[in-house]
Amino acid sequence: MYQSTTQLRVRYSETDRMSYVYYGNYAQYFEVARVEALRSLGISYKEMEEEGVLLPVSEYKIKFLKPGFYDELLTIKTSIIKLPSVRIIFHYETFNEKNELLNTAETILVFVNRQTMKPCQVPKHVLEILAPHY
Amino acid sequence: MYQSTTQLRVRYSETDRMSYVYYGNYAQYFEVARVEALRSLGISYKEMEEEGVLLPVSEYKIKFLKPGFYDELLTIKTSIIKLPSVRIIFHYETFNEKNELLNTAETILVFVNRQTMKPCQVPKHVLEILAPHY
Amino acid sequence: MYQSTTQLRVRYSETDRMSYVYYGNYAQYFEVARVEALRSLGISYKEMEEEGVLLPVSEYKIKFLKPGFYDELLTIKTSIIKLPSVRIIFHYETFNEKNELLNTAETILVFVNRQTMKPCQVPKHVLEILAPHY
Amino acid sequence: MYQSTTQLRVRYSETDRMSYVYYGNYAQYFEVARVEALRSLGISYKEMEEEGVLLPVSEYKIKFLKPGFYDELLTIKTSIIKLPSVRIIFHYETFNEKNELLNTAETILVFVNRQTMKPCQVPKHVLEILAPHY
Numbered sequence: 001m002y003q004s005t006t007q008l009r010v011r012y013s014e015t016d017r018m019s020y021v022y023y024g025n026y027a028q029y030f031e032v033a034r035v036e037a038l039r040s041l042g043i044s045y046k047e048m049e050e051e052g053v054l055l056p057v058s059e060y061k062i063k064f065l066k067p068g069f070y071d072e073l074l075t076i077k078t079s080i081i082k083l084p085s086v087r088i089i090f091h092y093e094t095f096n097e098k099n100e101l102l103n104t105a106e107t108i109l110v111f112v113n114r115q116t117m118k119p120c121q122v123p124k125h126v127l128e129i130l131a132p133h134y
Numbered sequence: 135m136y137q138s139t140t141q142l143r144v145r146y147s148e149t150d151r152m153s154y155v156y157y158g159n160y161a162q163y164f165e166v167a168r169v170e171a172l173r174s175l176g177i178s179y180k181e182m183e184e185e186g187v188l189l190p191v192s193e194y195k196i197k198f199l200k201p202g203f204y205d206e207l208l209t210i211k212t213s214i215i216k217l218p219s220v221r222i223i224f225h226y227e228t229f230n231e232k233n234e235l236l237n238t239a240e241t242i243l244v245f246v247n248r249q250t251m252k253p254c255q256v257p258k259h260v261l262e263i264l265a266p267h268y
Numbered sequence: 269m270y271q272s273t274t275q276l277r278v279r280y281s282e283t284d285r286m287s288y289v290y291y292g293n294y295a296q297y298f299e300v301a302r303v304e305a306l307r308s309l310g311i312s313y314k315e316m317e318e319e320g321v322l323l324p325v326s327e328y329k330i331k332f333l334k335p336g337f338y339d340e341l342l343t344i345k346t347s348i349i350k351l352p353s354v355r356i357i358f359h360y361e362t363f364n365e366k367n368e369l370l371n372t373a374e375t376i377l378v379f380v381n382r383q384t385m386k387p388c389q390v391p392k393h394v395l396e397i398l399a400p401h402y
Numbered sequence: 403m404y405q406s407t408t409q410l411r412v413r414y415s416e417t418d419r420m421s422y423v424y425y426g427n428y429a430q431y432f433e434v435a436r437v438e439a440l441r442s443l444g445i446s447y448k449e450m451e452e453e454g455v456l457l458p459v460s461e462y463k464i465k466f467l468k469p470g471f472y473d474e475l476l477t478i479k480t481s482i483i484k485l486p487s488v489r490i491i492f493h494y495e496t497f498n499e500k501n502e503l504l505n506t507a508e509t510i511l512v513f514v515n516r517q518t519m520k521p522c523q524v525p526k527h528v529l530e531i532l533a534p535h536y
Contacts, residue, residue, distance in 0.1 A: 286456060286458065288458065291429060291458070292426055292427070292428075292429025292430050292433070293426070294426075295425060295426025295429065296426050322420060324420065324422065324425070324466070324469070326465070326466050327464070327466065328425060328463070328466075329461075329463045330462050330463075331460070332458070332459060332460050332462075
């Protein structure tokens with residue numbers, strides 16, 4: 001399994017009038033977290049797109065346990081539990097500065113060929129980098 | 135069961151460089167959809183908050199079937215399948231202008247007393263309005 | 269001069285912990301307002317892009333007089349004061365439900381040829397539609 | 403004069419279908435930049451709010467020279483040109499990784515007493531920290 005940790009500070013714009021991080025904004029945080037998880041492996045998501053493989057989200061789930069607040073430095077633990085094939089699954093856990101678990105989430109993304117816009121296998125170089133972790 | 139329909143036009147800001155509606159933005163659309171579903175019943179979410187009952191999201195799930203695109207007028211069908219108690223569950227289906235189903239989603243929200251910040255029962259007037267539909 | 273009016277309801281996601289509409293979100297509202305102003309003239313911004321003319325913003329200014337709040341139905345008055353050439357200038361005034369002026373703003377946008385990515389003249393059909401108003 | 407530098411990586415959610423950073427998102431970046439500028443001086447904007455002083459934006463201007471793109475690490479140079487009184491003015495310059503100037507911007511913010519919601523003088527401890535720089 002591959003695991004990685006990313007930190008993000010809550011922006012004012014990301015809070016709502018309940019003073020919480022707006023529930024919809026975690027999707028952005030997880031996008032940052034998974035791109036940084038790949039970067040920590042030496043994989044650039046941007047380059048993968050430019051080489052013709054897109055990675056749209058096909059499923060997203062989140063359970064909220066506690067709210068996040070303005071200016072908190074959140075820690076997101078991202079895990080890739082299985083070796084990807086046509087799909088890659090990321091699990092996320094968000095913690096606040098007191099190390100309290102705020103939420104757990106999961107995204108399923110599908111490798112898509114930009115030309116055909118059909119699902120395709122995970123690019124070889126991505127698979128080769130990930131394989132030793134499983 | 136109570137069902138309601140809301141329409142939303144995709145803003146430029148809501149698209150991403152894949153030309154899709156960014157996957158995280160549907161959470162906002164569903165927030166609008168459920169507030170409009172309540173409004174169509176004569177329930178103002180804003181007033182409920184001002185009367186001391188908050189309604190944070192405790193769980194959110196979405197499955198993406200097809201992307202939404204810029205300037206499309208999306209139709210969201212919102213359903214409240216069960217009479218709420220401490221929790222209220224909304225189901226959503228998003229359709230594009232060709233009536234293609236783009237995604238299905240679900241949010242679970244919890245009624246919270248603003249003073250104590252503890253879960254509480256659905257406000258009486260909300261229950262009375264909803265009850266005849268079940 | 270051409271003037272048009274658009275209404276937008278403030279979403280929960282658009283508020284911040286000060287309970288105001290976050291100052292950065294008006295840029296989105298004005299994007300909607302100018303696209304709707306063009307639509308009311310029979311001009312589709314989306315089609316213009318697909319025909320190869322982009323319209324990026326080159327300048328944006330806003331003065332805030334009063335805040336907007338959650339669930340308010342805001343009215344934006346959009347004006348195109350001069351006939352566009354390479355640039356098109358939009359002025360905006362945002363009003364709340366009590367008809368109080370919340371802010372005034374201006375955006376300058378430049379017509380850009382998608383192939384060359386260089387500034388170009390306003391498309392002919394846009395000019396022909398606007399001309400009678402000046 | 404006080405100057406500070408902040409770096410921000412462009413998120414996928416912040417791009418639009420033109421592949422640019424959406425013009426409205428820079429307001430968020432500048433919010434981060436000014437809060438980090440204050441933090442680098444030992445001033446916590448969050449604590450200032452909790453002590454009863456809000457700092458809403460009264461004016462915002464931006465000139466766009468070049469677009470920002472996905473995954474770029476942007477550098478924002480933030481300057482506080484004058485010692486603040488009732489108002490504090492921030493200037494911003496955004497650079498990409500090639501050190502190209504993307505835009506220049508300015509925000510004027512007003513110190514507001516949370517109780518009265520009226521403008522007030524800059525808090526003493528903020529003034530004392532800033533004074534030696536002018």
